Amino acid sequence: MxxxxxxxxxxxxxxxxxxxxxxxxxxxxxxxxxxxxxxxxxxxxxxxxxxxxxxxxxxxxxxxxxxxxxxxxxxxxxxxxxxxxxxxxxxxxxxxxxxxxxxxxxxxxxxxxxxxxxxxxxxxxxxxxxxxxxxxxxxxxxxxxxxxxxxxxxxxxxxxxxxxxxxxxxxxxxxxxxxxxxxxxxxxxxxxxxxxxxxxxxxxxxxxxxxxxxxxxxxxxxxxxxxxxxxxxxxxxxxxxxxxxxxxxxxxxxxxxxxxxxxxxxxxKFLQVDGGKMSKSLGYVWNLDDIRARGFDIRALRYCLIRGHYRAPLNFTWEILKESVSALSNLDDLVVRLRNASRGMGASASAEDGLEEVSDLIAEFESGMDDDLNTPRALAALFQLRTAVLEGRLGVSAAAAALQFVLKANSVLGVIRTEEANLAAEVEALIAARQEARKRKDFKESDRIRDTLLAQGIVLEDTPQGVVWKQKG
RNA sequence: GGCGGCAUAGCCAAGCGGUAAGGCGACGGAUUGCAAAUCCGUUAUUCCCCGGUUCGAUCCCGGGUGCCGCCUCCA
CATH class of the missing domain: 3.40.50.620 (HUPs)
Structure with missing residues (x-):
């Protein structure tokens, strides 16, 4: 290419x-x-x-x-x-x-x-x-x-x-x-x-x-x-x-x-606000502090700005920034899923499954970027990769390859949270305690633990394969 | 007045001659102790409008309309 x-x-x-x-x-x-x-x-x-x-x-x-x-x-x-x-x-x-x-x-x-x-x-x-x-x-x-x-x-x-x-x-x-x-x-x-x-x-x-x-x-x-x-x-x-x-x-x-x-x-091209030009008199000239003041992570702004092609006008609204937060957290989630799948959890039965699909999506990401930095196309390839893991089409090898690739892709995009949180020990203990409580049908206690973790930004997910946790937002 | 760009679903946004990617959101169902997440299904017969070229056009040509940029500091 x-x-x-x-x-x-x-x-x-x-x-x-x-x-x-x-x-x-x-x-x-x-x-x-x-x-x-x-x-x-x-x-x-x-x-x-x-x-x-x-x-x-x-x-x-x-x-x-x-x-x-x-x-x-x-x-x-x-x-x-x-x-x-x-x-x-x-x-x-x-x-x-x-x-x-x-x-x-x-x-x-x-x-x-x-x-x-x-x-x-x-x-x-x-x-x-x-x-x-x-x-x-x-x-x-x-x-x-x-x-x-x-x-x-x-x-x-x-x-x-x-x-x-x-x-x-x-x-x-x-x-x-x-x-x-x-x-x-x-x-x-x-x-x-x-x-x-x-x-x-x-x-x-x-x-x-x-x-x-x-x-x-x-x-x-x-x-x-x-x-x-x-x-x-x-x-x-x-x-x-x-x-x-x-x-x-x-x-x-x-x-x-x-x-x-x-x-x-x-x-x-210029960034537009509410479909029109950024106008000082209308008060639409936002800076990073304005983004923070509304409770947004600057990472979400970065996503928001690369979600369109650089050579086309791009629209900015607070609603769009909110959408960017959701989309981006799904990209963060992609990394968590791939990491789990590469360790066997949620992976397809055969280790070799999905290798071809992964390499096709890598090619799609790269050809998008090679095509005059088409970041929307590149991003779309990543979302398709997410669908592939969620639907259990990737085996352990494919998941590992995909994980490596997403980390590399992120060296270009710079938006995805890729580091693995290292509070695993405490979290695992609490998760185990919650599972015990659930077994006893002590849902009051299990929900309390879940809420405690949520307050720390840890989201729990009960899956047929067990409990998966990840960081929020 | 001169030069250039853009117009695709509720909101974003790819595609640019062969019959509409992807995201967010919404709705219905499954799953769940309840959630969350996930799964299944639905959500543009059609791409601003009018002509034309073509077997065929969202994609090409002509003419409109709207928005944006430059001609003055500006990303």
């Missing part, structure tokens, strides 16, 4: 191939740290995490880089010379550096809570000003950029491929009424590489002046180049990054290096 991915650049699915055999160099667009990341942002980071995990499952060593944008960008009313981080700093009456530091820490905590594996490095824009200036100098020298007083702009017209990723045409962009025409620009679509403004709080000295700061797009070009080299395999981001951000990155990097930048561009 070949891992096939949808490449935004070519608008079609292509077999994935890395530049260097066995290694994947991947850059993920990360957060701008001026506020709390919400569950929509999480979808994008989880998508990158799933991609990384699947590549690892397929045997690649993945060099993953995710940027932290701590410099901030100019807001719509650029006349103010203010960016989002500075605006937040003024609002909170704090130092902008403290703002970005605080949100960065929270960002990492949120990722950890979601079970996202850490990237190799999380470069900060503010640590890469020299690298950005180096590229800006190079672009000026090659004639792709021009200077107007203390500002430097990228001249879009000099890069013929500009618009290839987004499908936008420079002439059409011109027609769009929403681009603010700035007199000093040669073309309205030209974008800033460097800006000068003494009022800016986060500023650096350069040959363009005492008080300057970088444009938004240049940081990713500079940081991916520094940490992954001139050419990379995959670049990811949310669908909103396609234009202008990624379009501009391509223009900058390729003009500077003279080489193709990323071979594969992958973008995930």
């Amino acid at each position: 070949v891992f096939t991915v949808y490449n935004s650049l070519t608008r079609q699915k292509e077999p994935f191939q890395s530049l260097q055999a066995g290694t994947v160099r991947m850059y993920n667009c990360g957060p701008t740290v001026y506020g709390r990341a919400h569950i929509g942002n999480m979808r994008a980071y989880l998508f990158a995490d799933t991609l990384r995990r699947w590549l690892e499952y397929r045997g690649y060593a993945v060099q993953q880089v995710m940027n932290i944008t701590d410099v901030g960008h100019i807001q719509a009313d650029a006349d103010e010379g203010e960016d989002k981080i500075e605006a937040q700093a003024k609002k909170e009456n704090k130092d902008p550096w403290a703002i970005s530091r605080g949100w960065t820490e929270l960002f990492f905590k949120d990722l950890q809570a979601l079970g996202v594996r850490p990237a190799m490095i999380y470069p900060k824009a503010s640590d890469h000003i020299p690298e950005m200036l180096e590229m800006i100098d190079g672009l000026l020298a090659k004639g792709y950029a021009y200077q107007v007083d203390g500002d430097v702009y990228y001249e879009v017209g000099r890069f013929p491929a500009y618009g290839r990723l987004s499908g936008n045409k420079v002439e059409e962009l011109d027609a769009g009424a929403r681009i603010e025409v700035r007199e000093e620009k040669r073309h309205p679509a030209d974008f800033a590489l460097w800006k000068s403004d003494p009022r800016h709080l986060m500023k650096w000295k350069s040959r363009f002046g005492e008080h300057g700061f970088p444009g938004w797009h240049i940081e990713c070009s500079a940081m991916s180049r520094k940490h992954l080299g001139n050419r990379i395999d995959i670049h990811t981001g949310g669908e909103d990054n396609i234009f202008p951000h990624h379009e501009c990155e391509i223009a900058q990097t390729e003009a500077f290096t003279g080489q193709p930048f990323a071979n594969f561009w992958m973008h995930c």
